[in-house]
Amino acid sequence: MDVTSVSVVGTGTMATGIVQVLAQSGIPVTMVGRSQSSIEDALATIRRNLQRGVERERMTADDMELSLSLVVPTTRYDGIAETDMVIEAVSEDMVVKAEVFERVDDLVKELALIASNTSSISITSLASLTSRPDRVIGMHFFNPVPVMQLVEVVRGLATSDEAVETTARLTTRIGKTPVEVNDFPGFVSNRVLMPMINEAVYCLMEGVATRENIDSVMKLGMNHPMGPLALADLIGLDVCLDILEVLHRDIGDPKYRPCPLLRKVVAAGKLGRKSGEGFFEYR
Ligand code: CAA
Numbered sequence: 001m002d003v004t005s006v007s008v009v010g011t012g013t014m015a016t017g018i019v020q021v022l023a024q025s026g027i028p029v030t031m032v033g034r035s036q037s038s039i040e041d042a043l044a045t046i047r048r049n050l051q052r053g054v055e056r057e058r059m060t061a062d063d064m065e066l067s068l069s070l071v072v073p074t075t076r077y078d079g080i081a082e083t084d085m086v087i088e089a090v091s092e093d094m095v096v097k098a099e100v101f102e103r104v105d106d107l108v109k110e111l112a113l114i115a116s117n118t119s120s121i122s123i124t125s126l127a128s129l130t131s132r133p134d135r136v137i138g139m140h141f142f143n144p145v146p147v148m149q150l151v152e153v154v155r156g157l158a159t160s161d162e163a164v165e166t167t168a169r170l171t172t173r174i175g176k177t178p179v180e181v182n183d184f185p186g187f188v189s190n191r192v193l194m195p196m197i198n199e200a201v202y203c204l205m206e207g208v209a210t211r212e213n214i215d216s217v218m219k220l221g222m223n224h225p226m227g228p229l230a231l232a233d234l235i236g237l238d239v240c241l242d243i244l245e246v247l248h249r250d251i252g253d254p255k256y257r258p259c260p261l262l263r264k265v266v267a268a269g270k271l272g273r274k275s276g277e278g279f280f281e282y283r
Contacts (some may be wrong), residue, residue, distance in 0.1 A: 001111065001162065003170045007032060007080035007086045010132045011042040014117055015089035017145025020046045023067040024059075024146075025174040030072045037261055039073045045096050046071070049146055065242060081107050086172070087139055089117040092169075092242055097121060100128055105130040113163055115139035119190055119239070120246040123183040124157035133158035133217075137167050144233060152187050153178045185250035190243050198259050202227035204279070205261035211279050229279040232262075233272035237279075240264050 004027070008019050011033040019042065022029040033039035050064040059067075072079065080086055086104050086160020090096050090113075097116065104114055113135045117125055127136035138154025151171045155164055164180060172179035181188045203214050232240050241263065247256035265278065272278035 001084070001166050003027070003084045003166060005029070005083040005085040006085045006170075007108075008089060009077075009080075009104065010089035010091075010117075011038040012089065012091070013143060014141055014145060016045050017070055017143070018087055018089055018117065018141055018187065020067075020146055021174045021176070023070040024050070024183055026066075026070070026240070027073070027174070028070045028083075029125065030074060030083055032080060033073065033079060036075060039075065041072065043073060051273045053164035067101060077107055077164075080104060080137065081109070083108070083112065085113040085115060087115045087117060089141075092118065092239060094121055095126075096125060099135075101126050101129045103107075109130070111135070111270065113137060113166060115167060117141055120186060120243045122185075122250075123154050124158070127156045127158055133161040136189070137163050137168055138183065139171070142189070149177050150189075151176045151178050152178045152189050153281040154182060154183050154187055155241055155281050156183045161280065186243060186247045191247060192223055194240060194243050194247060195256065197228045197235075198244055198256075198262065201259040201262045203281075205259060233282070235282055236274055237262060237266050237272045238269065 006022050006027055006056065007030040008015050009032045011031065019029050021030045022193055029061035031039065031042065047068065050067055054057045054061050054064050064124045088100050090099060090100055098214040101114065114130060115137050116123060117139055119140060123136060123138040129266055130136055137159050140152035140154060142148035142150050153167050153171065155166060168178040177187050186194060203209060204211055210249050211229050218224045241258055244256055269275060270277045273282050278282045
């Protein structure tokens, strides 16, 4: 099966990036949002990003308009009924995701695939909420989506080979690289990344170095494009804490325990770039 049209549920940072890369690759995409204002914000971000592409001469103004014309924004789920695949990218909350999965499963075509952009929730559990566990898969994008090369393609317990192959082909078509992994807490990306971020927060809490020096060590010594504390701010400190809680609870190894300082900054409402302050300030 080849995917000729996609629906994306959600209008947050990840959903917006996913809609953009699909449309830029010539794929018609229905974007389902909860409110008109969240949809308008998402469309404005996509237009701004594409406009930068025009200014940098990576695309023409006509390409930009063509991409924008492929996005069909809606607040109604019935718009997804005709698409070959639905990518769920709503907030990282099992209750919210479960509601979306059940609704989507009722509406989409029999052979449609349902993918989740989750970074920590079990694909196997999400699949079990549907009538098509063989056609449920993880499609884990990275922030900022228009820039990052990887899509972690996550195979749930029941995911079919055909679903994996179709998702990998779509990933390649939108200019990204699919890497297949099995469903396990944190997959590969966050199982490796989050302990590094957590350890950087322990270094800060224990006074091993300043926030700037912790990040400089990893940037200059390890060639990371940004330091772990700045990266945590980009991802969202609440998201990092949630993922660490999942690793800690579901793998059961104390090495994943979230640093108390991470809990404290989240409790203070310092969530990183999105709230204007995390380990660094962004005002
Ligand atoms: N949206 C769209 N494009 C963006 C962007 C955004 N939010 N942020 C940066 N860009 C683009 C810029 O426009 C720029 O392109 P042009 O100038 O050619 O138009 C290009 O990216 C480089 O940006 P900058 O020059 O401003 O900055 P930089 O060279 O320092 O790169 C970065 C910024 C791409 C974010 C880089 O620092 C980086 O790769 N950081 C690591 C990001 C990372 O690890 N992400 C994964 C997080 S984990 C995750 O997402 C999954 C999870 O489950 C938690």
